[in-house]
Each structure stands twice: as C-alpha cells, then as structure tokens.
Amino acid sequence: MTTDADSPDSTPIRVLVAKPGLDGHDRGAKVVARALRDAGMEVIYTGIRQTAEMIVEAALQEDVDVVGLSSLSGAHMTLFPRVLDGLRARGLGHMIVIAGGIIPAEDAEALRAAGIAAIFGPGTSTETIVAWLRDEVPRRRAER
Amino acid sequence: MIDGVLARDRAAVARALSAIERDPAGPLAAALHRHGGRAHIVGVTGVPGAGKSTLVAALIGAWRGAGRTVGVLAVDPSSPLSGGAILGDRVRMDAGPPDDGVFIRSMANRGAAGGLALAASGAVRVLDAAGYDVVVVETVGAGQSEVEIADEAHTTVVVVPPGLGDGVQALKAGILEVADVFALNKADLPGADRAAAQIEAMLKLGHTLRDPAWQPPVVRTVATDGDGVGDLVAAIDGHAAHLRSGGGAGWRARERARAYAELRRLVVARFTADVFGEGGARPAAIEALVDALVAREIDVGEAAEGVLKARGKD
Numbered sequence: 001m002t003t004d005a006d007s008p009d010s011t012p013i014r015v016l017v018a019k020p021g022l023d024g025h026d027r028g029a030k031v032v033a034r035a036l037r038d039a040g041m042e043v044i045y046t047g048i049r050q051t052a053e054m055i056v057e058a059a060l061q062e063d064v065d066v067v068g069l070s071s072l073s074g075a076h077m078t079l080f081p082r083v084l085d086g087l088r089a090r091g092l093g094h095m096i097v098i099a100g101g102i103i104p105a106e107d108a109e110a111l112r113a114a115g116i117a118a119i120f121g122p123g124t125s126t127e128t129i130v131a132w133l134r135d136e137v138p139r140r141r142a143e144r
Numbered sequence: 145m146i147d148g149v150l151a152r153d154r155a156a157v158a159r160a161l162s163a164i165e166r167d168p169a170g171p172l173a174a175a176l177h178r179h180g181g182r183a184h185i186v187g188v189t190g191v192p193g194a195g196k197s198t199l200v201a202a203l204i205g206a207w208r209g210a211g212r213t214v215g216v217l218a219v220d221p222s223s224p225l226s227g228g229a230i231l232g233d234r235v236r237m238d239a240g241p242p243d244d245g246v247f248i249r250s251m252a253n254r255g256a257a258g259g260l261a262l263a264a265s266g267a268v269r270v271l272d273a274a275g276y277d278v279v280v281v282e283t284v285g286a287g288q289s290e291v292e293i294a295d296e297a298h299t300t301v302v303v304v305p306p307g308l309g310d311g312v313q314a315l316k317a318g319i320l321e322v323a324d325v326f327a328l329n330k331a332d333l334p335g336a337d338r339a340a341a342q343i344e345a346m347l348k349l350g351h352t353l354r355d356p357a358w359q360p361p362v363v364r365t366v367a368t369d370g371d372g373v374g375d376l377v378a379a380i381d382g383h384a385a386h387l388r389s390g391g392g393a394g395w396r397a398r399e400r401a402r403a404y405a406e407l408r409r410l411v412v413a414r415f416t417a418d419v420f421g422e423g424g425a426r427p428a429a430i431e432a433l434v435d436a437l438v439a440r441e442i443d444v445g446e447a448a449e450g451v452l453k454a455r456g457k458d
Contacts, residue, residue, distance in 0.1 A: 038223070063159055
C-alpha cells in the first residue's frame, strides 16, 4: 500500500474515551467526549466498567490516535499501567494515552513515568485538552 | 498489510479500515477486492432508539454460539457543524471479554447522506476479505429515506419498536420497503401486537415488495434478554438461502446492486469534487454564475448549464 498518497493528517483525530474500573461516574468523560466532538474529532465512547483488556482491544480495533482514560475510583495506579502494558504488548505503543479524573500529584508523577502522556485533572478546561491534542497528534502521526 | 488482513490479524484489519476510509478506491481496495465475496452482508437499520445496537450485540452472541465469525461496521452521524462525532455503539455491543471471532469498528458518516458513510463499502470489503462469515452494517438511526443500506447488504433487517402508532404508516414509503426481515424489537412492551399487525397488514397489501418471491418475515425480539434472537438468525439465514436458491440469481442480483451503488457513489463524489472543487476554494466560474443568479441576470437552469459547461476549464 502507498501510505504517502493518503495524507493521514487530513483525517479527523480519533480518540477512544474509556472508563476502566468499577466507578460509574462518567459525567466528566462525557463532557470531554462532547468537547472533542465539537472540536471536530471522532470520539469512540466505550462506557463504564471496562477492563484494561477490553480497552486495549477496542483501541486496536478502532485504530485510534489517542486513548483517554478516566477514573474516579482510586484504581488508576493498577488499571492505567495495565492499559499501557497491554497497548505495548499489542504493538500499539504509538498511541497517545492521556488521563483524567481524581489523580493525586504523587501518583501523577509515577503515571507519567509509566507512559501516560498527559494528565488533565478536575478543573482543566476542555479547550486545554483540545489544544494539547491538536498539537500532539499531528506530531505523533508524522513520527509513525 | 494485505497478508495481515487475509490472515485476519486484527491490527492489520484495523489499519486497513483506516486506510480504506482515507482512500476507498486506492490500491488497497484493489488488492482486497480479489479476495472478497464470501461473507453474508447483513444491514441493520431502523429509527433512532429502536434498539439496533443491542440487537446486533444479541445477534453477535447467537452467531458466535453457532461457531460463526462476525465483523461489525457501526455507522454514526458526524456533526454537520464541527465534523466531529461521538461513536457510542460499542457501549452496547462490546460488553464481554475480547473474542477473536468478533471485530467491531465504529465509523462516522463524515457528512454522507443516506445513513451510511461514503467509505462503508470499502470497510465491508476489508471485513469480507478478512474472512468474517457475517458482516453486519449498522446504519445511523434512519427514518424514511435512508434506504442506501439495501444496496450495501445482501439482507436488510429493519428494526421497528412498538409505539410508533401511525408512525409505522409514515415509514412505509421508506425503509419498510427495503426490509428483507423485520425485527419487531422490544416486543415485551405494550403496543407490540398492534405494531406487528400494522406491518403484516402492510405486507399483505403487497405494495412494492422489492422481491416478489420473498415475503419478509416479522420476527418479535427482546434484544435485552435474547428473546426471539434465535428466530431472527433463522430468518436472516432463510433470506440468504432464498437468494442462493434456484441457481443463485437472487444473490447475483444483490451483488450487482451493491456494485452499482458503490460505483455510483464513488463517481458522484468524484464528479462533485471535480465540478465544485475540493475543500474551501470554489472555482471562479461557479462564483460568477452564482453572482449572475443572485442578480437575476440568469435563472437556475442556465446557471446549472453553465456549471456543467465550465467543468474542467477552471
């Protein structure tokens, strides 16, 4: 296949928004999903109570640029690294993984070290997230 | 990537779907086209809220139970304002642990009319070449006129919820006419009997059946608890058997309809891009004709003639 002919950068940014773990509070995730949609992105919303395995498989099938993880249950230190490991194991290490929800500062440090590209805590404006993605995704696409 | 698709390597299938969405008529489509033609392509359409995604989830379970592999293309609308989309069909379809025999892909229609995406045929080509036994295409929530699915699928399932009342009457000129199988979903709710009776009465009138030799069955389902899903699978299989019976003339007719529709969509898209320009820059000749039209110097028929004459000269 000739990949140079189909200019990947002209296609909408695709983002998987997932909520791993058992908390059912997806309001924040839905607000973010809608903001990304309004910014012209294609958002695949998977719903609540996803296992890391399900999120990795969905990211693979949907061929997304970005995986956004949200957790309010405190389980982020186990679940987020599991998603990162799963993506790498399936050859999807190029996908940008970002996180939102309630994540204490000391955990944020460790998650960044594990490979979470950005963490957007409570109070982050959706404009900030959109701007960050518009900057980061073309760069990552160009590297592939 | 082609070898990966043919071996049903899911990462390769996923990348091929992205590539074909960018270029539905490129070299990848050409290479995969030679390998397709095995899958039973099942379209699922119906009004928003009819329970299409939940029913597809139940169908996936039934087909998997029978040892058949399933590829799903779930189409949702793009926002006409931003071009973005929220694709939420996985919420209902992707409930269990990952299964090697199921592949679900969400697709935004990127502004295409008719309930499908322009690249839907290309995506079906990928899933067919990957060897999924059944390829399901779920359309955007469709009402009266989104009948394109009938030219994409071998078998079109129209999902109808009870309680539409006279709304069923309003449907009849549109998607009801393209149904090969009706799924009367949410059949445990009040009004199911009436809705089934309305559909059956309409079918008895015999108006404009697409295939005079096939009387579309009306199957009652409750997708959320699996009731009637086995019957629905049997009805879908029955329609495939009908198409393949008598030497397979029906199947070939559907294949021709699919090929024609895809060709037409592609040529119309190219022609439109050719005439009106791609992206933002509109040809100056067209702008001049629009000005003349607004100034009432010419009429719309003359303007259209002018556009067609000016094609390619800009």
